[in-house]
Amino acid sequence: TSNEPAEPASSAAPAPAPAASGNDEPGTKVVIGFSAPAADHGWIAAIAKNAEAAAKQYTDVEFKPVEPTNDINQQISAVESLIAAKVNALVILPNDGQQLNQVALQATAAGIPVINLDRVFPDKLAYRTWIGGDNYGMGVAAGHFIGKSLKDKGVADPVIVEIQGIATLPLTQDRSKGFEDALKTYGFKVAAKQDAQFTVETGNEVAASLLQAHKKIDALWNHDDDQGIGVLAAIKEAGRDEFIMVGGAGSANAMKEIQAGTSVLKATVTYSPTMAASAIKLARLIAQGKGMSDLLENQVPQSITLASETITKENVDKYLPLGFES
Amino acid sequence: MLVMRGIVKQFPGVRALDGVDLDVRAGEVHCLLGQNGAGKSTLIKVLAGVHQPDEGTIEFNGEQVRPSSPNDAIRLGFATIYQELDLVDGLSVAENIFLGHEHAKLGFVNMSAANRAARQVLERLGHGEIRPSTEVGRLPAAAKQVVSMARALSHDARLIIMDEPSAALAHDEVDNLFRIIRELTAQGVAVVYISHRLEEIREIGDRVTVLKDGRTVAVGLPARETATSHVVSLMTGRNVEYVFPPRAANPPGEEVLKVEGLTSPGAFADVSFSVRAGEIVGLAGLVGSGRSEILEAVYGARPASGRVELAGKQVRHSVVGNVRRGMGLAPEERKAQALLLDQSITANITLGSLPSFAKLGWMNRARERAEAHRLVKALDIRPPDPERPIKNLSGGNQQKAVLARWLLGSRKLLLLDEPTRGVDVGARAELYAVIRDLADRGIGVLLVSSEVPEVLGLADRVLVLREGTVIHQADAGELDEHRVLDMIMDGRAA
Amino acid sequence: MSEPKIPPAAVPETGGSAPPGAATRNPLSALGEARHLGLLVALGLLIIVGLVTRPENFATTSNLVSILSLAATIGVITVGATFVIIGGGIDLSVGALMALASVWATTLATQEYGPFVMVICALLVGTGAGLVNGLLIAYGRLVPFIATLAMLVAARGLAQRMSDRKTQLIQSGNTALVDLSTTRVLGIPLLVYIFALVVVLGWILLNRTTFGRRTYAVGGNPEAARLAGIDVRRHTMLLYALSGLTCGIAAVLIMARTTTGSSTHGDLYELDAIAAVIIGGTLLTGGRGTIIGSILGLLIFTLITNLFILNGLNTSDQLIAKGLIIVVAVLLQRRNLKERAP
Amino acid sequence: MSEPKIPPAAVPETGGSAPPGAATRNPLSALGEARHLGLLVALGLLIIVGLVTRPENFATTSNLVSILSLAATIGVITVGATFVIIGGGIDLSVGALMALASVWATTLATQEYGPFVMVICALLVGTGAGLVNGLLIAYGRLVPFIATLAMLVAARGLAQRMSDRKTQLIQSGNTALVDLSTTRVLGIPLLVYIFALVVVLGWILLNRTTFGRRTYAVGGNPEAARLAGIDVRRHTMLLYALSGLTCGIAAVLIMARTTTGSSTHGDLYELDAIAAVIIGGTLLTGGRGTIIGSILGLLIFTLITNLFILNGLNTSDQLIAKGLIIVVAVLLQRRNLKERAP
Numbered sequence A: 001t002s003n004e005p006a007e008p009a010s011s012a013a014p015a016p017a018p019a020a021s022g023n024d025e026p027g028t029k030v031v032i033g034f035s036a037p038a039a040d041h042g043w044i045a046a047i048a049k050n051a052e053a054a055a056k057q058y059t060d061v062e063f064k065p066v067e068p069t070n071d072i073n074q075q076i077s078a079v080e081s082l083i084a085a086k087v088n089a090l091v092i093l094p095n096d097g098q099q100l101n102q103v104a105l106q107a108t109a110a111g112i113p114v115i116n117l118d119r120v121f122p123d124k125l126a127y128r129t130w131i132g133g134d135n136y137g138m139g140v141a142a143g144h145f146i147g148k149s150l151k152d153k154g155v156a157d158p159v160i161v162e163i164q165g166i167a168t169l170p171l172t173q174d175r176s177k178g179f180e181d182a183l184k185t186y187g188f189k190v191a192a193k194q195d196a197q198f199t200v201e202t203g204n205e206v207a208a209s210l211l212q213a214h215k216k217i218d219a220l221w222n223h224d225d226d227q228g229i230g231v232l233a234a235i236k237e238a239g240r241d242e243f244i245m246v247g248g249a250g251s252a253n254a255m256k257e258i259q260a261g262t263s264v265l266k267a268t269v270t271y272s273p274t275m276a277a278s279a280i281k282l283a284r285l286i287a288q289g290k291g292m293s294d295l296l297e298n299q300v301p302q303s304i305t306l307a308s309e310t311i312t313k314e315n316v317d318k319y320l321p322l323g324f325e326s
Numbered sequence B: 001m002l003v004m005r006g007i008v009k010q011f012p013g014v015r016a017l018d019g020v021d022l023d024v025r026a027g028e029v030h031c032l033l034g035q036n037g038a039g040k041s042t043l044i045k046v047l048a049g050v051h052q053p054d055e056g057t058i059e060f061n062g063e064q065v066r067p068s069s070p071n072d073a074i075r076l077g078f079a080t081i082y083q084e085l086d087l088v089d090g091l092s093v094a095e096n097i098f099l100g101h102e103h104a105k106l107g108f109v110n111m112s113a114a115n116r117a118a119r120q121v122l123e124r125l126g127h128g129e130i131r132p133s134t135e136v137g138r139l140p141a142a143a144k145q146v147v148s149m150a151r152a153l154s155h156d157a158r159l160i161i162m163d164e165p166s167a168a169l170a171h172d173e174v175d176n177l178f179r180i181i182r183e184l185t186a187q188g189v190a191v192v193y194i195s196h197r198l199e200e201i202r203e204i205g206d207r208v209t210v211l212k213d214g215r216t217v218a219v220g221l222p223a224r225e226t227a228t229s230h231v232v233s234l235m236t237g238r239n240v241e242y243v244f245p246p247r248a249a250n251p252p253g254e255e256v257l258k259v260e261g262l263t264s265p266g267a268f269a270d271v272s273f274s275v276r277a278g279e280i281v282g283l284a285g286l287v288g289s290g291r292s293e294i295l296e297a298v299y300g301a302r303p304a305s306g307r308v309e310l311a312g313k314q315v316r317h318s319v320v321g322n323v324r325r326g327m328g329l330a331p332e333e334r335k336a337q338a339l340l341l342d343q344s345i346t347a348n349i350t351l352g353s354l355p356s357f358a359k360l361g362w363m364n365r366a367r368e369r370a371e372a373h374r375l376v377k378a379l380d381i382r383p384p385d386p387e388r389p390i391k392n393l394s395g396g397n398q399q400k401a402v403l404a405r406w407l408l409g410s411r412k413l414l415l416l417d418e419p420t421r422g423v424d425v426g427a428r429a430e431l432y433a434v435i436r437d438l439a440d441r442g443i444g445v446l447l448v449s450s451e452v453p454e455v456l457g458l459a460d461r462v463l464v465l466r467e468g469t470v471i472h473q474a475d476a477g478e479l480d481e482h483r484v485l486d487m488i489m490d491g492r493a494a
Numbered sequence C, D: 001m002s003e004p005k006i007p008p009a010a011v012p013e014t015g016g017s018a019p020p021g022a023a024t025r026n027p028l029s030a031l032g033e034a035r036h037l038g039l040l041v042a043l044g045l046l047i048i049v050g051l052v053t054r055p056e057n058f059a060t061t062s063n064l065v066s067i068l069s070l071a072a073t074i075g076v077i078t079v080g081a082t083f084v085i086i087g088g089g090i091d092l093s094v095g096a097l098m099a100l101a102s103v104w105a106t107t108l109a110t111q112e113y114g115p116f117v118m119v120i121c122a123l124l125v126g127t128g129a130g131l132v133n134g135l136l137i138a139y140g141r142l143v144p145f146i147a148t149l150a151m152l153v154a155a156r157g158l159a160q161r162m163s164d165r166k167t168q169l170i171q172s173g174n175t176a177l178v179d180l181s182t183t184r185v186l187g188i189p190l191l192v193y194i195f196a197l198v199v200v201l202g203w204i205l206l207n208r209t210t211f212g213r214r215t216y217a218v219g220g221n222p223e224a225a226r227l228a229g230i231d232v233r234r235h236t237m238l239l240y241a242l243s244g245l246t247c248g249i250a251a252v253l254i255m256a257r258t259t260t261g262s263s264t265h266g267d268l269y270e271l272d273a274i275a276a277v278i279i280g281g282t283l284l285t286g287g288r289g290t291i292i293g294s295i296l297g298l299l300i301f302t303l304i305t306n307l308f309i310l311n312g313l314n315t316s317d318q319l320i321a322k323g324l325i326i327v328v329a330v331l332l333q334r335r336n337l338k339e340r341a342p
């Protein structure tokens, strides 16, 4: 929430770690192209901002973002234009990995290393390195938190409700799968799920009706903290507090709710947009032919999966600086 | 050749045809007469396959037929000129003429063949100057009527139905139309002719069928021998004399309208005249002589230079202002320019004077309804139910509603463009009386009509126009029909 | 020969049988009018489906209140859209204007002045942007579709810029605004009353004032309206301003409901609002239509969504069923519209 | 009054300057026609902006090819939409039909039969769904807006069901389909040729055949068309089927370009296509319009996007600018449309 009085170092990428190995020392000048979906909501906006901020830290990086769009056809064109411009490395967060696979292959064929951010290309030939969150793991983390809390409370046969993000995204399906699998280990299952659009308003609408459909709920997992604002508003409006709620992604706003501890939101599982900053750093290293200095290998690894962490009242202080503003 | 028996057509709430008989012979001009709303257009639409009759039989050349679509009727050899112009504005003249039966091979249009054929038909109609490739939307109303006729002629029809073809035509054009009708009948084509101008019937018609309230009241009367008064009383059920109300006894008052040097490039130039309170001033002229344009310019609806004064004050060029100051216009094309087809008669009547029924924008609907009811009665609009949608009224009754609009509120000046177009004889006399009554109450009236007798009979003073200039002004009493016709055709000013 | 001297004017006539059209004008009987019958039948069927499938959840007060609260935001916009469409236009920018108004009203700078100023701000922004639409269309003579599409795009862009694409929370000092959604009178949240008020005022404006009558005229036949002395341009402009105003009101409601202002609010509202208006029997060509029809159309949409969520159906099935229901509802409605036959 | 002398021509000559109707019919001069002048000016301005801001990138072959490839998918749809809109209708379902066709053609079951069957499948699905639109509108007499909105919703739902909301990759055996986008002849990908072919065929159909000319009649004055013996309903139905067919073709193109079928393809294409058609000078009320105008309108949109990509503007600014550019383009165009004055 942009309205909060200036939060220290809130959404900007964390400062680079001390340059022990000199990896942050200026090297050959590289142009890094960047393409992502339209920044029409908090998480993706944070992705774009983190990428840009990371690029700005380096004098040897020229950052070249292209028009973000939600139309696959246009994103293909955008990447094509970056290939034509002969950038040194490409960071791509595709609207859909499968649909952009072809053009990523083209880039690789043109000798441009592709750093695949988050939504993965099906074809390993299409990218040099993948870095992204663990959607399945996120569902698992949420499932475990809820499973454990309910077990501890001794609830039998609980009503567990899930509010998903955009249903047609593979990541949504992965998250749901992880959630379901984790709950299974406690012998629980999801009673109802509905998808929203990652926006405050749709979260609000879906939650309002779901609360009508289930007069008593024990736990609710909401995939995305952006739409979570709307979900919380609907819960408050309905005057319901008999259940616990878990968020997703880890926005600063959600963390503050958890910290305050006054609402039903008890935890959120991270899916940090800081990965965009890391992707830019990796792109720079790859383009300059460097490795990651903490590792023995001379080259950047082929894939890096971020762990999804569970933020609760106990550890929220540690995470708050990393929370993005939704 | 054509025999229709016991045709019944029911619309929701209206029995438009209630057992009509018609009997047309090859090579004759059969006239269909009847008051507004008598069912003439409905009858010919049944014939043209637009409406399906609920009861009754149609026999053509001895065979039972039942045209179930316009296409059917065309195939049977019926061609129709409809009362309302039904052309496609976005297409060219030639495309309109051959719409539905294009010159085409395998679906590909042969444009040049179509243009050639169109030119031929147009020349036959005496209008070789209309270019086949012109977009119809750009043609003036009269030329559109010609295109409609050309379309009917372009079919090799054995029966041609004409629903008030002369309504949009001026005098000279009507002669031309008659020439063509005679050519057709000489070839054995039958013509069904509908008109409210009884003198036309006498000139071109062979036999007459009269409709009243959806029923046939007379079949196959000889057109030339039957007395006009007889026909009229058949139509109306009473005796109507085709006369104009007496002119005002008291002399006209102050000048309500003064026009000086009004010019609109391409339409008219340097027109000056005045209209006084209680006076009816008529504009006579050919179609295309710029009469409608003068009315529009005075009304502020068309850009023009020059000076227009209403009641001694120069008016700004704005319809809104002019209406507020007391002008009213009954435009030429009522469907396109005057009517809210989806609305009730009431809503159409009160459209021009809404503020007078409102306080701070709040409508007093009881008063509105009462006023509308009063006018519907006064003008004998049928059916006399002010809440009926106006689109189901016959043309003449719609015209009355348009006039009624300006009978509300305090008008100083009324501009009437062809106020009796498509209005039947009985209603005409009523309209004349209404117009005269308005003038007697101190309103100035500027009247355009293509019927010279109407201008001469109704107006106090007449301006004769030719090609956008006033060539003569005189009191109506000083002129006669022949002189006016000579002037508007040859430009010989007296 | 008849001399119909025009009789002396107008003693309001009470006599005779009530003219048939009079029924149309009575707010209550309007509901039962033939042309809304199909909608009512469709609504009834949906309610029956609700009662049968979820007897314990559907007919509860809280669920009904929830449906009305959900319908409120877009319902307010639908009232404005009805005016614009009856007036022969179309407004694609409604959702974007609502977003812009919500963002503007929740900027820190605005929030400093408290909830009252925030509301005024939202209303002004909505009306102002609507006025721009109106100016472009009435005086710039742009096609409404294009002008409002451009406004849609630009307003969303501006809202994103202004909010820096963040969701702007209503500050703790301004929760009076949020109370609109949480405070209940007789068990019904204030925002439902606001919705009802807008509908009633809209109904009155459309059916009882010269403004409404002119709207029908301007939409039905602009040339005839012009020649009858109506300032068609000015009226057109006002219609879009009115639509903008309803977007401003809707922005207040959505802020109350979600406790935020955001550039993502109201996404695709334009389609929903226009669809509700048209299902309600208003012609896209203008000149015809009713507010009650639009609201019934909207309630059908809202009810469909509610039923699906109550029954736990997934969105894909929801979409398919929604398409079918729209078709059936309109076919039902058409059955009762003999007048409009070929 | 009874002398039947043939009067001098009373109908004014429209002569003088070349008759407008004639010019329309020549494919080349049509481009230069006055009514497209505004569009050409706008396009020219955009090109100049491109040359000035990105001299090294803009005027390259690869960029031009990229613009055309981007325009191809929606361009094909725009051709169909032009027919529907000239015919007095509107088709909101185009994007959804494209998605449905792409999903259907890429199901594993279909893919077994190879690329040729996949193409046939996409075309049939598009045409079939279009036919359903046409039947609902022409014979069920639903308002086009509603019927195609229902189809939009239902087709998206069906596509989601069919694909289980997953993106369906084209299997390695069927890459012949993908070659449409990767194979180049004279440096231009095949799909651009397909686009061009559809435009040319559409132009011929609209301007040179009875079907096309009757489309103007059906849209401009359906009653007159009916009276002239045209089967208006059948024609209307065919128009929607044609629009569906173009969606099927577009589905083939998008499959080639993305190597996938997906229920998310073509989101909001309906708005873009309609906007392009209207900017191109076709009236939403029907009866008037040109294919060339629509394509110019579309190219303007595509060029705007391309320029933004090249210049790396952010979305918000881009949206604001896009809104302004639309308004300016249309104002420019209106300047050249004196005929349509008040």
Ligand SMILES: Nc1ncnc2c1ncn2[C@@H]1O[C@H](COP(=O)(O)OP(=O)(O)OP(=O)(O)O)[C@@H](O)[C@H]1O
Pocket (backbone or CB within 6 Å): B011, B012, B014, B015, B016, B034, B035, B036, B037, B038, B039, B040, B041, B042, B043, B083, B383, B392, B393, B394, B395, B396, B397, B422, B424
């Ligand atoms: N589509 C329709 N729906 C309902 N009523 C109709 C319809 N068409 C005509 N009518 C009614 O049928 C009656 C006959 O109308 P019609 O148009 O045939 O009269 P007409 O004799 O041609 O009159 P006019 O001389 O004024 O043209 C009128 O009362 C009219 O209101």
Ligand SMILES: Nc1ncnc2c1ncn2[C@@H]1O[C@H](COP(=O)(O)OP(=O)(O)OP(=O)(O)O)[C@@H](O)[C@H]1O
Pocket (backbone or CB within 6 Å): B137, B138, B139, B140, B141, B142, B168, B266, B267, B285, B286, B287, B288, B289, B290, B291, B292, B293, B332, B448, B450, D012, D013
């Ligand atoms: N749509 C139009 N396009 C171009 N010129 C027109 C158009 N309408 C009228 N004109 C021109 O304006 C002049 C007057 O035309 P119009 O037919 O309206 O005169 P009129 O005297 O009012 O005839 P009528 O009594 O039939 O209305 C003519 O010279 C005609 O060329």
Ligand SMILES: [Mg+2]
Pocket (backbone or CB within 6 Å): B040, B041, B042, B083, B163, B394, B395
């Ligand atoms: Mg008639």
Ligand SMILES: [Mg+2]
Pocket (backbone or CB within 6 Å): B291, B292, B293, B332, B417
């Ligand atoms: Mg005239």
